[in-house]
Amino acid sequence: MTALHSQESLNAYYTENLLAWYRRGNRSLPWRMNRDPYRIWISEIMLQQTRVETVIPYFNRFMDKFPTVEALANAPEEEVLKAWEGLGYYSRARNLQAAARELVQDYDGVMPNDPEAVRGLKGIGPYTAGAILSIAYERPEPAVDGNVMRVLSRFFLLEDDIAKPSARVKIEKLARSLIPEGGAGDFNQGLMELGATVCTPKSPHCLTCPVMERCGARLEGRVDELPVKSKAKPPRPEARVAALAFDDAGRVLIRRRPESGLLAGLWELPHALLPAGSKEGAPTASLPVPAGAPGYPAADAAALAAELAAADGLRLVPEAWLTDAEHTFSHLRWDMRVFRSRLAPGAGAALPPGYAWMAAGEEALYPFPNLFVKLLQAFGPSAFVR
Ligand code: SF4
Structure with a gap:
């Protein structure tokens, strides 16, 4: 043949x-x-x-x-x-x-x-x-x-x-x-x-x-x-800091992402990329850690407040480290440190554009990426009214 x-x-x-x-x-x-x-x-x-x-x-x-x-x-x-x-x-x-x-x-x-x-x-x-x-x-x-x-x-x-x-x-x-x-x-x-x-x-x-x-x-x-497959590059890690901020009515502060790019149009907790080299080691205590206590990553908290003020004009006071979370995209990994926070006194009633307060039970109105779905399930407004 x-x-x-x-x-x-x-x-x-x-x-x-x-x-x-x-x-x-x-x-x-x-x-x-x-x-x-x-x-x-x-x-x-x-x-x-x-x-x-x-x-x-x-x-x-x-x-x-x-x-x-x-x-x-x-x-x-x-x-x-x-x-x-x-x-x-x-x-x-x-x-x-x-x-x-x-x-x-x-x-x-x-x-x-x-x-x-x-x-x-x-x-x-x-x-x-x-x-x-x-x-x-x-x-x-x-x-x-x-x-x-x-x-x-x-x-x-x-x-x-x-x-x-x-x-x-x-x-x-x-x-x-x-x-x-x-x-x-x-x-x-x-x-x-x-x-x-x-x-x-x-x-x-x-x-x-x-x-x-x-x-x-x-x-x-x-x-x-088989098959032969060369390895993809590992995702690039990014150190980020996020704020879980509540108002007096127990609503959580959320923000809508831009219309284009990664996770376009989805909602999220406000967060910022840490300047290179500024992430401290993992906090040693379990949550919550009051500001000034051992294990409180003060430099990360300060960077969170500074970055959100510079990017969005949001005046925020991080109060305690809450948790660390991770999310991997195909090319990128977010290593996120989350702080329980509040708006600075005198920050004013008006929120920056794209921001909103979300009350318990309103989660169905806002699409979130998985990372924030999990954080809000654990620490968001509805977590405390179940
Ligand atoms: S096609 Fe796949 S499952 Fe079928 S015999 Fe070959 S290797 Fe095994």
């Missing part, structure tokens, strides 16, 4: 067995109940960087709240962000709404059956476009993400570094060549299903795998070596 024929036969074996396996039975997931492109689109965006079990309740709530493209396009942005609260990567939610508005304006609210048009929508990259077009419209488009790169690298013994764009291009070409006529949606979902349930990153279940007989990595004992 020539090399070309053996490659063709390997490809045909893969396609046939994967498709048959997927069609014999697969996980019942809420976005699989029909082939509505809107549901597929929302689910694929939610599933980026997020586990299926986490996504299911978010997806169901999101569909109840925004059942159509029009409902999503017309919703206040804050409601969309609130529905996304806890999922992270909030630009996904903002892009979803921007794309929903494009769909209403340019496509009568219907996802176009056209690769170029779908890829042109905000927040839709090649993977998501491939998933929507293949599952909803049976277009023979590949949908290649990290999972698919892993399963194909193992089966076809590909040694390219999947962190590099050239590997993605190569694997997309391979995946496109494997798609069977009339079975694009099931085939792509089969690849995703195999990566999620059988050919998992660690300890894959080769003995139950539908393509084990001809899997290169298994036959050569190299399952643990």
Whole structure:
């Protein structure tokens, strides 16, 4: 048999067995109940960087709240962000709404059956476009993400570094060549299903795998070596100080983030980046530590007051160290020291622009990133009125 024929036969074996396996039975997931492109689109965006079990309740709530493209396009942005609260990567939610508005304006609210048009929508990259077009419209488009790169690298013994764009291009070409006529949606979902349930990153279940007989990595004992992936740079740490400030009515001071950039449009506790080298060691006592007591990180408290005054004109008095918290983004880590604080006497009744007081029970009105959801659950106004 020539090399070309053996490659063709390997490809045909893969396609046939994967498709048959997927069609014999697969996980019942809420976005699989029909082939509505809107549901597929929302689910694929939610599933980026997020586990299926986490996504299911978010997806169901999101569909109840925004059942159509029009409902999503017309919703206040804050409601969309609130529905996304806890999922992270909030630009996904903002892009979803921007794309929903494009769909209403340019496509009568219907996802176009056209690769170029779908890829042109905000927040839709090649993977998501491939998933929507293949599952909803049976277009023979590949949908290649990290999972698919892993399963194909193992089966076809590909040694390219999947962190590099050239590997993605190569694997997309391979995946496109494997798609069977009339079975694009099931085939792509089969690849995703195999990566999620059988050919998992660690300890894959080769003995139950539908393509084990001809899997290169298994036959050569190299399952643990593949895929090749160079390590990403570790997140850059940033030392930050935050204020948990209450007024006499027990309301907590919060601030809205700018319209663009990291966590755009979300609410947070006021906080500031510490000038380089100013963070003291971890406080030694448990909370609360009165100002001046051993373990009270006085320089950090002073930096908090100074930075918020300089940035926002907020006059604040940190009173006691409350806790330390951490939040990791893909490229960045916030190491945050939180101080219980109050406004300085004579600070005036008017708050700086973008600031608000939040009373107990008002949390549902404001979308917060996870770090602040946790801090407010532990120390916010509702923590004391349960
Ligand atoms: S045999 Fe093992 S390594 Fe190969 S595709 Fe199946 S699960 Fe993955």
